[in-house]
Each structure stands twice: as structure tokens, then as C-alpha cells.
Amino acid sequence: MDPKNVKAVVTGGASGLGRATVTRIVSAGGRAAILDLASSAGADVAKTLGPRVVFTPADVTNGPAVESALEAARGAMDGVNVLVNCAGIGTPMKTFGKQGPARLEDYTRVITVNLIGTFNCIRLTAAVMAKNAPNAEGERGVVVNTASVAAFDGQIGQAAYSASKGGIVGMTLPVARDLAELGIRVVTIAPGIFDTPLLATLPEPVRISLGKQVPFPPRLGRSDEYAALALHIVENVMLNGETIRLDGAIRMQPR
Ligand SMILES: NC(=O)c1ccc[n+]([C@@H]2O[C@H](COP(=O)([O-])OP(=O)(O)OC[C@H]3O[C@@H](n4cnc5c(N)ncnc54)[C@H](O)[C@@H]3O)[C@@H](O)[C@H]2O)c1
Numbered sequence: 001m002d003p004k005n006v007k008a009v010v011t012g013g014a015s016g017l018g019r020a021t022v023t024r025i026v027s028a029g030g031r032a033a034i035l036d037l038a039s040s041a042g043a044d045v046a047k048t049l050g051p052r053v054v055f056t057p058a059d060v061t062n063g064p065a066v067e068s069a070l071e072a073a074r075g076a077m078d079g080v081n082v083l084v085n086c087a088g089i090g091t092p093m094k095t096f097g098k099q100g101p102a103r104l105e106d107y108t109r110v111i112t113v114n115l116i117g118t119f120n121c122i123r124l125t126a127a128v129m130a131k132n133a134p135n136a137e138g139e140r141g142v143v144v145n146t147a148s149v150a151a152f153d154g155q156i157g158q159a160a161y162s163a164s165k166g167g168i169v170g171m172t173l174p175v176a177r178d179l180a181e182l183g184i185r186v187v188t189i190a191p192g193i194f195d196t197p198l199l200a201t202l203p204e205p206v207r208i209s210l211g212k213q214v215p216f217p218p219r220l221g222r223s224d225e226y227a228a229l230a231l232h233i234v235e236n237v238m239l240n241g242e243t244i245r246l247d248g249a250i251r252m253q254p255r
Pocket residue numbers: 011012013014015016017018035036037040058059060061086087088089090113117146147148149190191192193194195196197198199
């Protein structure tokens with residue numbers, strides 16, 4: 001898909017990897033809707049990035065709210081042909097520890113936002129994309145999901161997070177197969193450690209030490225490097241049904 005024709009809905013677009021993706025899409029000549037929580041910085045980010053960005057607030061876990069946000073995005077951009085799923089949370093919790101068994105509510109919440117929220121946005125956006133006229137390649141849309149290297153090498157305390165991200169990796173191929181007849185591609189990015197507001201709260205020495213664990217380049221990933229891959233996936237019609245690690249060859253240790 002030509003980046004100039006992109007009309008993207010970016011969940012979690014108010015911060016970090018999602019925000020960088022919105023910024024890159026707009027720089028490449030496309031348009032974007034930030035689908036993020038009403039309490040997020042979405043409105044300010046949209047204002048900063050200019051008239052080709054709108055804020056369409058919703059919680060990714062809420063079916064009717066996502067439907068309304070998609071309708072608003074479709075109206076504002078005259079269509080939706082790209083979905084980038086970046087909304088996610090990472091509450092750490094040990095399966096069993098000094099406090100006793102993990103709280104099931106915490107486990108359920110992470111799965112609900114990261115995995116079910118991603119599927120919720122895909123299923124509803126597919127319904128909107130299905131109405132698009134196909135381009136010369138027969139393509140009606142592209143979905144980019146965000147997993148994590150924790151899907152493969154989850155650390156102590158990451159049972160819920162790893163399960164949620166492993167679920168995204170696991171559904172990438174079957175969802176791509178489901179949507180293939182519509183000309184909608186589905187690709188997942190599994191980032192390593194990226195310098196986002198999430199990590200900005202850590203002290204500088206900890207951030208440097210985390211970065212040094214990356215074989216090459218020995219630093220944290222930059223959000224724009226994620227955004228560059230997301231946009232490449234949108235452009236390259238042969239990429240489909242696959243998860244791509246973007247991690248400088250890091251393999252996470254148990255802790
Ligand atoms: N930063 C990293 O190192 C890293 C590594 C691997 C994977 N990831 C994944 O990348 C994605 C983005 O991470 P980030 O570092 O940019 O985080 P971030 O906290 O900077 O941004 C996440 C955004 O998601 C939004 N969000 C959270 N719950 C939501 C909900 N229920 N509905 C709608 N929006 C919601 C937040 O408001 C926020 O704007 C996440 O899925 C995360 O798990 C990040």
C-alpha cells in the first residue's frame with residue numbers, strides 16, 4: 001500500500017510506539033486516528049501533529065466503544081485501510097510468591113487488554129475494511145499487531161504479559177488466513193526493549209544497563225525504529241501471517 005493512501009487507526013497512539021507510528025504515517029503523507037483511552041494524551045497529541053490526525057477515544061476492550069471510534073475515524077479520514085494495535089499494559093505479577101497466589105483479576109486484566117483488546121479491534125476494523133474497494137493488488141487493508149519478545153522468552157513475573165503476547169503471536173496466522181479472502185494482511189511485530197514513556201520512569205543507570213544487554217546495537221530501541229517497520233509492513237504486500245522480532249538479537253534472561 002502506498003504510504004500516501006494510508007488511513008490508519010492506531011490503538012495506544014497517544015504514547016510510545018503508537019505515537020511514533022502516528023507521527024511517521026503523517027510524515028509519509030498519510031492520515032491517522034488515535035484510538036486510546038479518554039484519559040490519555042490523545043487529544044493533545046492529535047493537536048500537536050496537525051489536521052491529518054484525529055483523536056477517537058475508546059477502551060480497546062469495549063466492543064460498542066471501539067465500533068463508535070472506528071465510525072468516527074472512518075468519517076474523519078474518509079475510510080480506514082490500516083490498523084496498528086499498540087494499546088497494551090504490563091502489570092507484573094508472580095504466579096506464587098510471598099503474597100500468596102497471584103490475583104486472578106490481575107492476570108485476567110492483562111489478557112483482556114492485550115490479547116482480547118487486540119482481537120476486538122481486528123474483528124471490528126475488518127468489518128470496516130471489507131467495504132473498501134480493493135487496490136490494484138487486490139488489497140483492502142493491513143493489520144499490524146504488537147506482541148513482545150516476552151512471547152518467547154518471558155521473565156519472572158511476566159506470566160500474564162507473556163501469555164497475552166504469546167496469544168497475539170498464535171493468532172497472527174489464523175487471523176491472516178481468515179482475512180486473506182478479503183485482501184487484508186495481518187503481521188505482528190515482537191519488540192525487544194524500547195525507550196518509551198514506560199521505560200523513561202526508570203533511572204538512567206538502569207536504562208543504560210538494560211540497553212547493554214542488547215547484543216547489537218547495545219542500546220534501547222527507538223520508537224521510530226518500530227514505526228519504520230510498521231510502515232514497511234504496510235508497504236510490502238508480500239509480508240503476511242508472520243511475527244517479526246525487532247530486538248537487536250536480545251534473548252531475555254529469567255530476571
Ligand atoms: N516499550 C517496550 O519496550 C515494549 C516492548 C515490547 C512490547 N511493547 C508493547 O508495545 C505496545 C506499546 O507500548 P509502549 O511502550 O508504547 O507503551 P505506552 O504505555 O507508552 O503506550 C501504551 C498506550 O496504550 C494505551 N492503552 C492502555 N490500555 C488501553 C486500553 N484498554 N484501551 C485503549 N488504549 C489503551 C495507553 O493509554 C497508552 O497511550 C504495548 O502493547 C507493549 O506491550 C513495548
